[in-house]
Amino acid sequence: xxxxxxxxxxxxxxxxxxxxxxxxxxxxxxxxxxxxxxxxxxxxxxxxxxxxxxxxxxxxxxxxxxxxxxxxxxxxxxxxxxxxxxxxxxxxxxxxxxxxxxxxxxxxxxxxxxxxxxxxxxxxxxxxxxxxxxxxxxxxxxxxxxxxxxxxxxxxxxxxxxxxxxxxxxxxxxxxxxxxxxxxxxxxxxxxxxxxxxxxxxxxxxxxxxxxxxxxxxxxxxxxxxxxxxxxxxxxxxxxxxxxxxxxxxxxxxxxxxxxxxxxxxxxxxxxxxxxxxxxxxxxxxxxxxxxxxxxxxxxxxxxxxxxxxxxxxxxxxxxxxxxxxxxxxxxxxxxxxxxxxxxxxxxxxxxxxxxxxxxxxxxxxxx
Numbered sequence: 596x597x598x599x600x601x602x603x604x605x606x607x608x609x610x611x612x613x614x615x616x617x618x619x620x621x622x623x624x625x626x627x628x629x630x631x632x633x634x635x636x637x638x639x640x641x642x643x644x645x646x647x648x649x650x651x652x653x654x655x656x657x658x659x660x661x662x663x664x665x666x667x668x669x670x671x672x673x674x675x676x677x678x679x680x681x682x683x684x685x686x687x688x689x690x691x692x693x694x695x696x697x698x699x700x701x702x703x704x705x706x707x708x709x710x711x712x713x714x715x716x717x718x719x720x721x722x723x724x725x726x727x728x729x730x731x732x733x734x735x736x737x738x739x740x741x742x743x744x745x746x747x748x749x750x751x752x753x754x755x756x757x758x759x760x761x762x763x764x765x766x767x768x769x770x771x772x773x774x775x776x777x778x779x780x781x782x783x784x785x786x787x788x789x790x791x792x793x794x795x796x797x798x799x800x801x802x803x804x805x806x807x808x809x810x811x812x813x814x815x816x817x818x819x820x821x822x823x824x825x826x827x828x829x830x831x832x833x834x835x836x837x838x839x840x841x842x843x844x845x846x847x848x849x850x851x852x853x854x855x856x857x858x859x860x861x862x863x864x865x866x867x868x869x870x871x872x873x874x875x876x877x878x879x880x881x882x883x884x885x886x887x888x889x890x891x892x893x894x895x896x897x898x899x900x901x902x903x904x905x906x907x908x909x910x911x912x913x914x915x916x917x918x919x920x921x922x923x924x925x926x927x928x929x930x931x932x933x934x935x936x937x938x939x940x941x942x943x944x945x946x947x948x949x950x951x952x953x954x955x956x957x958x959x960x961x962x963x
Contacts, residue, residue, distance in 0.1 A: 596716050596719040596720045596723065596731075597719060597723055597728040597731055597732075598612040598613060600723055600727070600728045601666075601728050604727075604728065604729075605660065605661070605662065605663065605666060607663050607666070611663060611666070612666070613922065614667075615666050615667045615669075615670040616670060617919040617920075617923075618667055618670055618671055618674065618919075619670040619671060619673045619674035619677060620674065620677070620915050620916075620918050620919035621674065621915065621916065621919050622671050622674025622675060622677075622678065623674045623675070623677040623678030623681075623915055624678065624911070624912045624913075624914075624915030624916055624919075625678070625912070626674065626675050626677075626678030626679055626908075627678045627679070627683060627907070627908030627909075627911055627912060627915070628905050628908030628909045628912065629679075629905075629908070630642060630678055630679030630680075630683075630684055630904070630908060631683065631684070631687050631903070631904030631905040631906070631907050631908035631909075632904060632905040632908070633679075633904070634684060634687040634688055634691055634904040635687070635691065635902055635903065635904040635905055637753070638688065638691050638692070638752060638753025639684065639685070639687060639688020639689070639691055639692070639750060639753065640688070640747060640748070640750040640751070640752055640753070642679060642680075642684060642688070643680055643684060643685070643688060643747040643750065644744060644747045644748055645679075646676050646679050646680025646684065647680070647739045647740065647743040647744040647747060648739075648740070648744065649672070649675060649676040649679075649680070650673070650676040650680060650736070650739045650743070651736040651737070651739040651740045652672065652736075653669060653670075653672040653673040653675075653676055654673070654732045654733070654735050654736035654739070655732070655733060655736045656668070656669040656672060657669040657670070657673065657732045658728075658729040658730075658731075658732035658733045658736070659729070678908075678915075682704075682705075682708070682887070682890070682891070683890075683891075683904075683907045683908060683911050684904075685704055686701050686704075686890075686891035686903075686907060687903055687904030687907055688750065688753075689701055689704070689891075690895055690900045690903040690904070691753045691900075691903070691904065692750075692751055692753055694900040695895065695899070695900060697891075697892075697895060697900075698842065698846070698892045698895070698896075699838070699842065701888060701891040701892055701895075702834060702837055702838045702842065702888050702892075703838070705834050705884070705887050705888050705891075706831065706834045706835070706838065709827070709830050709831045709834055709884065710827075710831070712827060713827055719731050719735075722734050779955075780898065783897055783898075783954055783955075784898075784906070784909070784910065786950045786951070786953055786954055787893065787894060787897070787910055787950075787954075788909075788910050788911075788912075788913050788914075789913070789946075789947070789950050790850070790854065790947045790950050790951055791886075791890050791910060791911060791913070791914045792913040792914045792916070792917040793917070793943045793944065793946060793947040793950075794854065794883070794886045794890075794914075794944075794947055795914040795915075795917050795918045795921075796917040796918070796920070796921045796925075796943065797857055797879075797883075797921075797940045797943055797944060798883045798886075798918075799917070799918045799921035799922060800921040800922065800924075800925035800940060801826075801879060801940070802826075803921065803922035803925065803926070804922070804925055804926060804929060805819070805823045805826070805876075806819040806820055806823055807819075807929060808929065808934075808936065808937065809822055809823065809869070809872055811929060811933045811934040811936070812864055812865070812868070812869055812872065812934040812937070813868055813869040813934070814869040814872050818869065818872065819872075822872045822873055822876050823876065825873060825876045825877055825880060826876055826879065826880040826883075827880070828880070829876065829877045829878075829879070829880025829881045829884065830880045830881065830883055830884035830887075831884065832877075832880075832881055832884070833853070833856075833880065833881030833882065833883070833884030833885045834884045834885065834887070834888060836881070836885065837849055837884075837885050837888050841885070845896065846888075846889055846892040846893045846895075846896045847893060847896065847897075847951065847954060847955075849885055849888075849889060850885070850886065850889040850893050850951055851948060851951045851952065852882075852885070853881075853882040853883075853884075853885035853886045853889060854882065854886065854944055854947045854948040854951055855882070855944070855945075855948050856878040856879065856881055856882025856883075856885075856944075857878065857879045857882050857883070857940065857941065857944040858940075858941040858942075858944040858945045858948070859878055860874060860875035860876070860877070860878030860879050860882075861875060861879075861937040861938075861940060861941040861944070862937075862941055863875060863878075864937060865934065865935075865937055865938065865941075890907075890910075890911065890914075891907075894906060894907060894910060897954070925939075925940075
């Protein structure tokens with residue numbers, strides 16, 4: 596919403612603004628494990644309150660930049676806030692408070708946060724049209740201090756962590772989870788890191804290129820834009836499905852179903868043509884919505900709550916890198932393959948599904 600006016604005002608190319616955003620994602624990946632470790636030891640309340648102040652400072656700095664160097668510096672500071680104050684930090688805060696009982700709360704957060712773009716994009720566009728992009732940055736900075744900070748301040752204070760001394764070890768990881776200590780913990784960690792990286796590459800690639808992808812598959816621009824608007828509602832519908840029906844099954848099963856959604860939709864679009872574009876977008880959006888929840892609930896189910904925050908940071912590090920690279924790399928794939936680029940994302944989704952199949956099945960996780 597703000598990239599073009601920001602670039603125009605600073606006298607840089609629009610891709611430069613997106614490059615600065617990619618730097619923020621890379622910084623957030625590096626910050627994640629340390630922020631998770633802080634939450635493990637001190638609880639989420641102080642960490643999330645600090646990130647509200649950091650977000651406000653970074654957004655204010657962004658609103659004051661006058662050149663490309665300052666632009667990258669402000670986005671790097673935003674990356675520190677992103678790595679310690681978004682989904683993963685919220686999930687870790689809940690697990691620190693509620694342990695294995697966190698699944699419904701994690702789902703509830705994603706349900707509400709599913710409307711972030713629905714509210715944030717038009718509000719940012721309105722603020723830019725009325726006060727300029729700098730005014731939009733200052734407004735969001737103020738909201739962090741006036742709304743976000745007081746809300747995080749009323750979070751319960753976490754008590755002493757009973758497993759703090761052993762957090763992060765294989766035995767601690769398996770103490771309350773479904774995996775036995777030893778090699779299986781590390782294998783499962785690698786598999787999950789790949790699953791989340793693949794999912795977030797697909798999600799970010801589609802977010803950046805969906806209208807163009809639809810047109811390459813034969814849809815008109817108007818149809819592509821209209822169909823693209825279904826992603827948000829489909830994500831919320833997927834999360835409602837998780838909150839209702841799928842919460843009664845193991846998170847691994849719901850993650851497998853979600854990982855299949857994009858490949859099934861993509862293959863349907865490639866074989867059936869643009870008439871099946873709505874089906875593709877709905878399946879993609881619903882699967883993405885459920886996987887957003889799975890990145891919080893699946894590590895908890897497999898490894899238990901001990902050391903959850905730090906582990907979550909490490910698991911999501913490849914995802915942040917994939918997210919940063921996806922718009923650029925998938926743009927090259929579309930240039931080369933056009934509609935055939937969907938075979939690439941479908942294959943990536945199927946690889947993620949295969950990785951989830953390689954994990955222990957829910958039935959085998961509870962031997963009699």
